[in-house]
Amino acid sequence: MASRPTAEQLLQTVAASPAAVAVHDRSAWLDLMARNAIVNDPVGSTPHRGREAIGRFYDTFIGPNTIVFDVAHDVVCGSTVFRDVTIATTMSTGVTLHVPMHLRYDMVEEHGSLKIGLLAAYWELPTMLAQLARAGMPGLSASLKLTPQLLSNQGVGGTLGFLRGLRRAGAAGKRTAEGLSAALRRGDADGVASALSGRARLELPAGTTVPVAEFVARGGEFEWSKFLSAGNSVTASVRAGERSGVALLEFTARRIDRVALYLTED
Structure with missing residues (x-):
């Protein structure tokens, strides 16, 4: 890609991410990431760096769930796309969480193709946990299921790294x-x-x-x-x-x- 990518090209690459998530296509989602990409979700937690770590992130937070994106608007500024979005995540126990977010995609060129160099998700972890608590038994079941998934895919260090998202401004x-x-x-x-x-x-x-x-x-x-x-x-x-x-x-x-x-x- 010799010339500067257009806004349309940037948005097409970004849109491919929720499209892959919707059909649980792990390979397609990971292929959108640059070789040394970083996923920081939520911002404040320990970032996931590189394809292997990002794959474990997918296995923990994306693969087991049904995720729907409700996009209010997209902003293209240079090589960055910001999405103003609310994400509805339905967990395997049936509980659905509605989480307001701002999603930042910093795009890079790699081998002639646009890739996501940084995916940063600005959302409030305590708000999501409060929704789980208010959901009663389905929320409790989801929490009990998420904990071993975290430990299995992320280890103790990764689990503690995720919980760092509780520390905020x-x-x-x-x-x-x-x-x-x-x-x-x-x-x-x-x-x-x-x-x-x-x-x-x-x-x-x-x-x-x-x-x-x-x-x-x-x-x-x-x-x-x-x-x-x-x-x-x-x-x-x-x-x-x-x-x-x-x-x-x-x-x-x-x-x-x-x-x-x-x-x-x-």
Whole structure:
């Protein structure tokens, strides 16, 4: 692939992932991944690196379940595709979990084909566990079945690595993100700056660094919703008129270290 891939080509490759998941085609799903791909699902847990580890991830979390993607919108920004999606996962015990997510696909070229170099899933593990708890006996049965699957496929280290997803920026991070979005809407540069660390990077669009004043002037048109906390990040859906995107905020010690607005190019 000599030329830069088009948005349509990027979206076709991304769409092939849930298509393979829907028919439980393990080989097709793994073939979408680059040789040294990383799957971080959920963000905050220990990443899975390389085909063998990603295959074990599939065997644990995808293969035994029926998974349906409800995509609100896709955002293409450079070689990254962000999906604003809710995933319905029906486990073998019959319980169905509805999990809001922002899915990030960083695409790379490998041997002339587009591949997924990074698949990062921003969703809230505690929210999913709370759904299981509220499901009663079917949820308890699903939990009891998932635990040995985790241990068998991931080992003790991998199981503990998955549970690292419980550590997040959390409610405090989401409040900070909501405060930042409100300050943007007011055009309050001081309010934006107060939420940032001393070395914070503002990107509008993602990959293009801008000063606070420009970020406020251009970013104030967006309305933010669907705040999700995963790892040291908070993501949000953003919209201005017909233009949609995803905001990614990365935290260090409860302060925002990076804000990147992933927006489809005009």
